[in-house]
Amino acid sequence: MARVLSFLRPKPLLALVERRKPLFSKMSLDSRAREVFAKAVRAVHPDTVVRQSIERKEDLITIDGHKLALNNNLYLVGFGKAVLGMAAEVERILSDHIVKGVISVPHGIQETLRQHGKNHLLLKENSCIEVIEGAKHNLPDTDAQEAADKIKQLASGLTEKDLLLVLISGGGSALLPAPVPPISLKEKLDVTRRLAGAGATIQELNTVRRALSLLKGGGLAHFAHPAQVVALILSDVIGDPLDLIASGPTVKTEVWPEEVLSVLEQYNLLDSVPASVKEVLGKPGPRWQKQPGGGQEANVINAVIGSNSIALKSAGRRASELGFRPVVLSLGVSGDVKLVSRLYSLLAQFACSREEPPPEIAAEVLRLGPDVGVETWDLCRTMQVLDEGRSEGWGATCLLAGGEPTVELKGKGRGGRNQELALRVAVELQGMDLPPKGPVFLSGGTDGQDGPTEAAGAVTDSGLCEEAKSQGLDINTFLDNNDSFTFFSKLSSGQRLLVPGLTCTNVMDVHVLLIPSPPININYGI
Incomplete structure (x- = not known):
């Protein structure tokens, strides 16, 4: 293990207190931490x-490097929690060329936006884009199926x-349920x-x-x-x-029935699925065959315009403004929140050690990597930066990560993965x-809702x-019952929950670990 960690050894200590990065706020x-999260969203x-x-530029648009001519030939469809706001902006930019449109959005979203004063995310009153609300409780329903049928048409x-x-x-x-006949939506x-x-x-x-x-x-x-198909995607x-x-x-995508089976x-579940599902899966070969005279791929442009990566870059800039050195751990943190919480604790211990951290900490961090979706290289890179920051007196650090951990449901309490992870x-x-009252950890869902609660996290x-x-x-009683929201609600301070309200977007979760400057032992002897 010593050889594995050898490259993590600190550079010569810069024994000058004034080299510490000052906290500007x-x-x-x-x-x-809340400011960093808000900036990400x-x-x-x-x-x-x-x-x-x-x-x-006039009747020419450029999307993802592709130039496309407009000639009153633009049709628009969409589906997703953030699509209404996306469509409203497209309408502002390109309304003179839109012929027709259909979007499928969550039930009640238009009224909710009005109530929150977010009218800029609504379509014009005379819009040629039809809005269909459906998928109550984020489940496909007949309204969403109607929207899917109109989009297909x-x-x-x-x-x-x-x-x-x-x-x-x-x-x-x-919001786009269109079952292959004879399968019913139910x-x-x-x-x-x-x-x-x-x-x-x-x-x-998604395979199924x-x-x-x-x-x-x-x-x-x-x-x-x-x-010509152009997809603008918020991942x-x-x-x-x-x-x-x-x-x-x-x-x-070539969907092979054998993979689904x-x-x-x-x-x-193979023996208990409906007969209609078995009928569809019983047909051999991939479901989509190439179009006669050429495939569709050449006519499709897929552009990811919003993602967790973009959110974390913005979060990092805000962290820097607030006096922290930003370090992005990973965009793909996953796995059980128990293991993820342990990882963050170990990284905090690694960064906060007065002396060179014990090798056992780094070894356990590396062992956790595969279980929490973080590559060994990212863990090593992060520990190297944290170690240099500790030894050279860079000052406070903001560790950032994104992803979507999971929670093992054992109880019947209220909460979500972000609140439970934070707890x-x-x-x-x-x-x-560590002064001032640290480390501090934030976990929040960028959609503003963590589980069946009004909080995004904590x-x-x-x-x-x-x-x-x-x-x-x-x-421990609250954790055993998956009741993190109730726990935070009962605290007399009442200020632990993260409640940003309606965010109108969704790029998974954002994790923020603020690590104050640890004390440095400085030897002034020459």
């Missing part, structure tokens, strides 16, 4: 990302002279719900959704052929894989008090356990 660490607002992705009528602009964001799968929903309940990954769920859907897995682009999936975001409606068998990190950090620190104990609150 008198805000508390809690407030600064603002960077991926739906209108912002669309405005930055479309460059227009619009796409099917296009010619080679037309341009179809497709807006996609998180929640798109539930049957498709039952299969995916049972898979999710059995612990299937998002990749496995694609196979049972007409529009996912490249189906929408299939029906729009030979029109809510780790790594931004185009075929997984909203199950890839504009990404041609393997997933169902893995979760012991578990506080347990791991207890006793590590902000915790190393003193939370003592605070809870003084108020007679047993943290």
Whole structure:
């Protein structure tokens, strides 16, 4: 292990206190963590990302480096939680060329935006874009299916002279249900719900959704052929894989029934799926065959215009303004929140050691890597930066990460993965008090909603356990019942929850670990 860690040895100590980076703000660490999170979310607002992705000069637009001519030939479809705001911005930029449009958005979103004063994310009163609300509780329903049918109908009528602009964001799968006949919507929903309940990954769920859907897995682009298709995508999936975001409606995917059957068998569901599902999966070969005279791929442009990466870059800039050295750990943190919380605790210990940290800490960090979705190289790079910051007196550090960890549901309490992660990190950090009241950890969902609660996450620190104990609150009891929201609500301070309100976007979660400057032992002897 010594050889593995040899490159982490610090450079010669710069024994000058004035080299410490000053903190430019008198805000508390809690407030600064919230500021960093807010900046991350603002960077991926739906209108912002669309405005930055479309460059227009008269009747010519440039998207992702592609120049496209406009001639009253623009059609628009969309589906997802952030799509209404995206469509409103497209309308402001290109309304004189839009012929017709259909978007599928969450139930009640228009009224909610009005109530929150976000009228700039609404379409014009006389808009030619039809808005259909559906997918209550983020589940496919008949309203969403009606929207999918209209989107399919619009796409099917296009010619080679037309341009179809497709807006996609998180929640798109539930808002674009179009089961392959003879599968009913209820049957498709039952299969995916049972898979999710059995612990299937998002990749496995999307594999099944694609196979049972007409529009996912490249189906929408299939029906729009030979029109030019341009998809603007706000990614809510780790790594931004185009075929997984909203199950890839504009990404041609060969869905092999054998692969789907393997997933169902893995979760012991193969024998209990409806006969209609078995009928569809019983057909051999990939579902989408190439169009006669050429494939659809040449006519499709997929551009990711908003992502966790963009959010973290903006967060890092804000952290720097607030006096921290930003370090991005990973964009793909995943796995059980118990393991993820342990990782953050170890990294905080590594950074806060007065002397060179014990090699056991780095060794455990590296062992955790595969279980939390973080590459060994990223862990080593991060520890090297933290070690240099500790030894050379760089000052406070802001460790940033993104992703989507998971929670093992055992209880019936209220909460979500972000609140539970924040609570578990506080347990791991207890006793590590550094002035001013640190380290501080924030975990928040960029969509503003963490589980069935009004909170997006929570902000915790190393003193939370003592605070809870003084108020007679047993943290372990709340954790055992997956009841993190109730725990934070009961705290007398009432200021731990992260409640940004309606964000109108979704690029997964953002994690912020603020590590104050540890004391440095400086030898002035010559």
